[in-house]
Amino acid sequence: ELREARALAYSAWAHFFTPSRPQDENILVGAIGCQADKTIEAVNAFIELLDAMPINQTRWDSAHAAILSAYRTNPISSRSIPGFAYDFNALGLEQDPRSNRYDSLQKADIDSLRRFYEKEIQPKSILLSIVGDSKKIDLNELKRIGPLTEVKPEQLFKR
Secondary structure, three states: OOOOOOOOOOEEEEEEEOOOOOOOOOEEEEEEEOOHHHHHHHHHHHHHHHHOOOOOHHHHHHHHHHHHHHHHHOOOOOOOHHHHHHHHHHOOOOOOOHHHHHHHHHHOOHHHHHHHHHHHHOOOOOOOOOOOOHHHOOHHHHHHHOOOOOOOHHHHOOO
């Protein structure tokens, strides 16, 4: 949407992560790669998508098929198996959860996407991190979106 339909970004993606520990929360992480002068417009568009995600049957069909294909064709690599097994055991699971997820995904439809969005995405708080040259970004406009904390590069790299 941000990259193709609105031409606001060179790249844009989002991924919903489930926790690997019982006490952790689900989290939606996204990234937008854009020109500094498009930052405000891209951030506003991203927030708009989170607030009112367009749910489209054609996109659903394509994404649904791609996810099912990924489950069928991307096994856990042999080097990743111990960490993967540790993670699902830490969640109290007796077996690899991907089999159940795959079965659930096969039964999923666009209405299940809508319910998931309304429960897990739409009502949640948003934390934005913007990396870029602050001289090229209208910080006053960013402050209108929400509270702004500016972090200097030297603060990021202190150990």
